[in-house]
Amino acid sequence: MQLLADLAYLIYINVIDYLPALIAYGLPLALAWHLFLRSKKKANKSNIKQMEESRKAGLLEPTSLHPIIDYNICLGCGTCVRACPEGEVLGIINEKAHLINPSNCIGHGACKSACPVNAISLVLGSEKRGVDIPTLDSDFQTNMPGIYVAGELGGMGLIRNAVSQGTQAINAIKNSISHLGQAPLDVVIIGAGPAGFAASLAAMEQGLSYYTLEQDTLGGTVAHYPRGKIVMTGHVTLPLVGKIAIRETTKERLINFWQSVAQQTGVKINYQEQMTGIETYQGGYLITTDKNRYHTKAVLLAIGRRGTPRKLNVPGEEQSKVVYRLIDPSQYQEKHVLVVGGGDSALEAAASIAEEFGTFVTLAYRGDAFQRAKPKNRVRIEAAQQSGKLNVLFNTVATEISASEVTLSTKGERPQKIPNDAVIVCTGGILPTPLLKKIGIAIETKRGHLETA
Numbered sequence: 001m002q003l004l005a006d007l008a009y010l011i012y013i014n015v016i017d018y019l020p021a022l023i024a025y026g027l028p029l030a031l032a033w034h035l036f037l038r039s040k041k042k043a044n045k046s047n048i049k050q051m052e053e054s055r056k057a058g059l060l061e062p063t064s065l066h067p068i069i070d071y072n073i074c075l076g077c078g079t080c081v082r083a084c085p086e087g088e089v090l091g092i093i094n095e096k097a098h099l100i101n102p103s104n105c106i107g108h109g110a111c112k113s114a115c116p117v118n119a120i121s122l123v124l125g126s127e128k129r130g131v132d133i134p135t136l137d138s139d140f141q142t143n144m145p146g147i148y149v150a151g152e153l154g155g156m157g158l159i160r161n162a163v164s165q166g167t168q169a170i171n172a173i174k175n176s177i178s179h180l181g182q183a184p185l186d187v188v189i190i191g192a193g194p195a196g197f198a199a200s201l202a203a204m205e206q207g208l209s210y211y212t213l214e215q216d217t218l219g220g221t222v223a224h225y226p227r228g229k230i231v232m233t234g235h236v237t238l239p240l241v242g243k244i245a246i247r248e249t250t251k252e253r254l255i256n257f258w259q260s261v262a263q264q265t266g267v268k269i270n271y272q273e274q275m276t277g278i279e280t281y282q283g284g285y286l287i288t289t290d291k292n293r294y295h296t297k298a299v300l301l302a303i304g305r306r307g308t309p310r311k312l313n314v315p316g317e318e319q320s321k322v323v324y325r326l327i328d329p330s331q332y333q334e335k336h337v338l339v340v341g342g343g344d345s346a347l348e349a350a351a352s353i354a355e356e357f358g359t360f361v362t363l364a365y366r367g368d369a370f371q372r373a374k375p376k377n378r379v380r381i382e383a384a385q386q387s388g389k390l391n392v393l394f395n396t397v398a399t400e401i402s403a404s405e406v407t408l409s410t411k412g413e414r415p416q417k418i419p420n421d422a423v424i425v426c427t428g429g430i431l432p433t434p435l436l437k438k439i440g441i442a443i444e445t446k447r448g449h450l451e452t453a
């Protein structure tokens, strides 16, 4: 009994002695712990909300190379979340990493490298959404001798991969040119994104006779990034230029740099020329475009995975005021603009233009609701409608475009003409798979099972 009383006295004396220290250190620690738990709870809630929004918008399937997480191994440490350069692709939910914005993943793979316990694998496609990839040999040649593929079309995203594959494919073509047929041209390169641009410089460097055909402008997908986007790219070697030590830049600076390289080297690129078909012809290939035909020994497909913009196919669409992407909203100040489409790119374009000085935007969509758009874009559209600078027309299609007007036809109503200075068509792209199949190129469908890195 005496022993217990002595022990209690001892504890009492010590607590009294250490009370000031407990108050000085313990309280701030408890407060910090409380704040930490509160912010974790808040982040958990916000991540669940974002994943739910992606699900509702039908954006739960990543388009290309993306991480899958082994939940038996994941510690929930969040290193992968912090490592991702795109931000808010991954998030921690209930102590495990999840893809909360899968469609924003562009396959950097930084999450996989950062994970301390190897819980992440990179895969292509998923069970629900298979990704069609041409079958290639180690030289990037397809099953069709003389037809090569470089860049994202072959399954690997990222600028540095595209540049390096474009260069390697041309070197392979140079090495095998004597075995290819007797056509007047050595190679026709389709696409002038990072892969096709590097390939064109490599063809010049290797002294090959070549044409590069690009349906749009220099830079491919990079030219379509949002204004000011930070671009992460490892060191690359551009043929005729050498090693480029740019790790982080903006979209605009990268495009300006490529344009200056194009100007200084004099590389030939036929812009606004779309390849429409490839067929075997007299020991080589005949490339058909919307402007010309080319007889070549080899073909390099560097057409990426975005596909060709879907057209409206209405009278007047050939006018230069009709475009298929928004580059700079400020160019539409004080103009009447028609945006066609109901997805995120249409809503983003319409809202950004409506936010410019003096604009009036009509957003025409053939559906009856913006079901597949992110809530934040729908909110922007509602705000623009309330400001009186944007009119949404559901169940509506454009039927004719003249120099100063467009004719719109809404279900159950008489067609109406509205004033118009510009049309932006955001109705998605026609994916390249059918074209590849028609050419005879063997395709594999990846369903998220392949370990690629």
Ligand SMILES: Cc1cc2nc3c(=O)[nH]c(=O)nc-3n(C[C@H](O)[C@H](O)[C@H](O)COP(=O)(O)OP(=O)(O)OC[C@H]3O[C@@H](n4cnc5c(N)ncnc54)[C@H](O)[C@@H]3O)c2cc1C
Pocket (backbone or CB within 6 Å): 106, 150, 151, 152, 153, 156, 157, 158, 159, 160, 162, 190, 191, 192, 193, 194, 195, 196, 213, 214, 215, 216, 217, 218, 219, 220, 221, 222, 225, 226, 230, 231, 232, 233, 273, 274, 275, 276, 302, 303, 304, 305, 306, 307, 308
């Ligand atoms: C929003 C976003 C952000 C990204 N950020 C980064 C980043 O920070 N760092 C990074 O490394 N990567 C990034 N990427 C990925 C990177 O942009 C792509 O991996 C890269 O552009 C692929 O290059 P490519 O040359 O294979 O294809 P693309 O860049 O897609 O170029 C293909 C070209 O082919 C043309 N084309 C297609 N069909 C035809 C035809 N029939 N006739 C003529 N021309 C045709 C197209 O017009 C296009 O110009 C990002 C991607 C996106 C979508």
Ligand code: SF4
Pocket (backbone or CB within 6 Å): 069, 073, 074, 075, 076, 077, 078, 079, 080, 081, 096, 097, 114, 115, 116, 117, 118, 119, 120
């Ligand atoms: S880094 Fe690895 S362990 Fe940590 S949260 Fe991401 S997947 Fe889980």
